[in-house]
Amino acid sequence: MAAWQEALKEQESSSSEDKKEEESQPEQEEKSCEGKFELLKDVPLEVMVEIGSTKLPLEEILNLHANSVIELDRLIDEPVDIKINGKLVAKGKLYMVNDSYGVEITQIITPEERLKLIEEE
Numbered sequence: 697m698a699a700w701q702e703a704l705k706e707q708e709s710s711s712s713e714d715k716k717e718e719e720s721q722p723e724q725e726e727k728s729c730e731g732k733f734e735l736l737k738d739v740p741l742e743v744m745v746e747i748g749s750t751k752l753p754l755e756e757i758l759n760l761h762a763n764s765v766i767e768l769d770r771l772i773d774e775p776v777d778i779k780i781n782g783k784l785v786a787k788g789k790l791y792m793v794n795d796s797y798g799v800e801i802t803q804i805i806t807p808e809e810r811l812k813l814i815e816e817e
Contacts, residue, residue: 745799746777747790775802784810 748768760766770776775787776799788799805813 741780742782744779744782745788745790746779784813 748770750766750768752766776790777784778786778788778799778801784805786801786805787803788801791798791800
């Protein structure tokens with residue numbers, strides 16, 4: 697029984713030491729992550745805003761002309777998809793200011809939500 701109590705004491709003391717190390721570790725990881733992140737800040741990414749899509753047969757595409765209207769699969773009030781390098785990362789609301797378009801980010805898509813969206817397709 698005494699050996700068991702000694703083992704428990706050792707475990708408690710080592711776990712308290714581990715906790716102290718874990719508390720200081722996030723600070724060290726955060727500093728090292730910031731340094732690594734600095735290396736990536738100038739990497740160009742393709743940001744795309746998708747307002748809708750549709751499928752058309754080749755014949756209809758060949759018949760398109762100026763002033764043709766193409767119906768998309770979304771309503772005008774629906775959120776637009778914001779994709780970075782082809783991956784859906786957020787949803788937003790489309791705005792027009794002084795003849796320029798802009799997007800207000802209304803929702804960030806988590807990796808878990810992305811998986812659900814892929815499963816639904």
